[in-house]
Amino acid sequence: MTPFRLGVLVNPLAGLGGSVALKGSDDVAEQALALGAEPKAQQRMLQALSLCRPHFNNIEFKTASGSMGADLLEQLGVTAQVLHQLEPEAVTTADDTTAAAAALLDSGVDLLLFAGGDGTARDICSLLEARGRSDRQVVLGVPAGVKIHSGVYGITPKASGEVVALMAQGELVSSMMAEVRDIDEVAFRQGQVRAKHYGEMRIPEALKFVQAVKMGGQEIKELVLDDICAEFIERMDSDCQYIMGSGSTVAAVMAELGFDNTLLGVDLIDCDGVIASDLTASQLLEQIDHRPTKLVVTLIGGQGHLFGRGNQQLSPQLLRHLGADNIIILATKSKLEALEGRPMISDTGDPELDVALAGWYPIITGYHDEVLYPLQ
Structure with a gap:
């Protein structure tokens, strides 16, 4: 650990x-x-x-x-x-x-x-x-x-x-x-x-994390995602652009915003709409110099990978440029609890960067609700 x-x-x-x-x-x-x-x-x-x-x-x-x-x-x-x-x-x-x-x-x-x-x-x-x-x-x-x-x-x-x-x-x-x-x-x-x-x-x-809407079943999961989406959208800054990573949790945010989403790819958006879709690593680097940028990601359920699997477009160069303060993580508490105390994993291919990114991150888990969880 x-x-x-x-x-x-x-x-x-x-x-x-x-x-x-x-x-x-x-x-x-x-x-x-x-x-x-x-x-x-x-x-x-x-x-x-x-x-x-x-x-x-x-x-x-x-x-x-x-x-x-x-x-x-x-x-x-x-x-x-x-x-x-x-x-x-x-x-x-x-x-x-x-x-x-x-x-x-x-x-x-x-x-x-x-x-x-x-x-x-x-x-x-x-x-x-x-x-x-x-x-x-x-x-x-x-x-x-x-x-x-x-x-x-x-x-x-x-x-x-x-x-x-x-x-x-x-x-x-x-x-x-x-x-x-x-x-x-x-x-x-x-x-x-x-x-x-x-x-x-x-x-x-310190709270006892009894998730009131977590009772099993797809309908309840959707309620949790609705809360996560509402919290993220409320926090959006009109002066900022957002790199939207892959995964169903991020896709739920895109759906709530009414934006087209690349489920297994990476998109760039702002409050007004999609700026560019399904970007490559080099294309992302070209985009981040124009205005303040934040990265929105979720972890892979069960495995806990945040970087390095399914989102290789998020290159070490990009992550170094953005820095930990500009990473926004979305996840349900049930997804975190399924890790059974294991940390999230950063496997960027750059060991020094993985060490630099390690630490505890606030994770949006609901509306006005977040928990702290470690990334290794």
């Missing part, structure tokens, strides 16, 4: 102000420490990761040095790749959080797990928004702050750990956009609560 790439990031000063009545930690860390406050964030992350012990062999850990992650992973007996170095004995700042998060994201993580409070969530959200990744990169917070108004945190550290454990096992885990909120701590210390919306990030959500 493909290792689950987990970025572990701790804001060691999160929650410091709570025990010494400072109502938070923003800009008062040194004062809190002087009053005798003890850091709790590492312990909170430790609680979360302890639930994942049985699956450590399937997790590739990445972190920052010292109190921002490496110390507690060493305590857990984990060998981690340290991608950001702190100055010895330095008191960390928001800049350290941003720099460490950037290093972890640059390395390619399937999930960024961070311990902190609303200020930490704001810092990471700002970074992702600046990179145009807030709706794509999956993150999850371990609650360690005095105030937790944001929806990107687990209810408890253990709850966050349970979600990570599910992902490490290759279980189907849904994803959703969650709000980042924070309050004005100066006003809060004066007894006034002023919460503000700062953005949204994508988080994994």
